[in-house]
Amino acid sequence: MKKHFTLIELLVVIAIIAILAGMLLPALNQARERSRKISCVNEFKQIGLAMNMYNNDSRGYIPAWNGSLDDGTIPKESGDTSTGKFWIHRLGRYVGNLTLWVCPASPERGVAVAALKDTSDYNNQVARIINYQCIGINAKTGGKAFYNRALHSSRIKSPSIMIYAGDGVGKNTAYYTPANTNDGCYTSMFTYPDDNQGPAWNPRHNNSCNMLCADGHVKNVSRAELKTMLLGYGSTPTPRAKNFYYDQKD
Numbered sequence: 001m002k003k004h005f006t007l008i009e010l011l012v013v014i015a016i017i018a019i020l021a022g023m024l025l026p027a028l029n030q031a032r033e034r035s036r037k038i039s040c041v042n043e044f045k046q047i048g049l050a051m052n053m054y055n056n057d058s059r060g061y062i063p064a065w066n067g068s069l070d071d072g073t074i075p076k077e078s079g080d081t082s083t084g085k086f087w088i089h090r091l092g093r094y095v096g097n098l099t100l101w102v103c104p105a106s107p108e109r110g111v112a113v114a115a116l117k118d119t120s121d122y123n124n125q126v127a128r129i130i131n132y133q134c135i136g137i138n139a140k141t142g143g144k145a146f147y148n149r150a151l152h153s154s155r156i157k158s159p160s161i162m163i164y165a166g167d168g169v170g171k172n173t174a175y176y177t178p179a180n181t182n183d184g185c186y187t188s189m190f191t192y193p194d195d196n197q198g199p200a201w202n203p204r205h206n207n208s209c210n211m212l213c214a215d216g217h218v219k220n221v222s223r224a225e226l227k228t229m230l231l232g233y234g235s236t237p238t239p240r241a242k243n244f245y246y247d248q249k250d
């Protein structure tokens with residue numbers, strides 16, 4: 001006689017598969033997030049190398065968010081054919097790959113990467129970086145100065161703790177709780193040197209954030225650490241948050 005599965009047996013098998021899948025999925029998600037975090041660290045390392053090369057070629061300066069070498073204090077480097085003045089373009093020509101500025105965990109990675117491939121539109125490239133949880137520069141190492149002026153590395157008192165760039169929130173509020181209410185992780189400064197407008201650092205890698213220091217090393221900072229680091233961050237902070245201002249000693 002031909003044996004068939006009963007409905008109960010079938011349901012039991014389905015239930016067992018569901019339980020196993022339920023156990024496996026979180027582990028898979030965690031593994032995926034770990035790999036994104038590591039890829040992100042590698043992107044920061046390459047940006048750090050570009051920062052060092054730029055530093056060597058530009059008599060010790062590191063690029064600011066915007067403006068940089070055209071501010072009259074330093075001549076434009078020879079061979080610089082970039083029309084953009086933004087830090088991503090200043091550094092991007094050393095690595096030849098602007099997609100390094102898109103965090104692997106960005107929810108809009110595809111849109112940002114597509115925009116960065118259009119080299120005819122510098123402003124759109126920058127806008128995508130600003131909007132979609134990419135890698136942001138700390139545009140506030142010395143009040144508003146670093147927003148549009150290159151910083152000479154000799155002026156940085158503690159390069160190993162000063163944050164040059166980090167995982168940023170992006171301006172698109174669909175992906176974050178706006179400034180001042182986002183659990184203390186407020187700052188980034190893709191665009192604005194003004195505390196009330198800037199987006200924030202984003203601890204999106206399992207509640208941690210990757211950051212590139214001025215000496216080129218990359219570190220992973222937990223949400224709790226980030227909150228502590230940000231104490232004293234502001235237009236006239238007292239004391240100034242030492243990780244974000246060039247004139248602070250460790």
Ligand SMILES: [Zn+2]
Pocket residue numbers: 037040103104105167205210
């Ligand atoms: Zn990241």
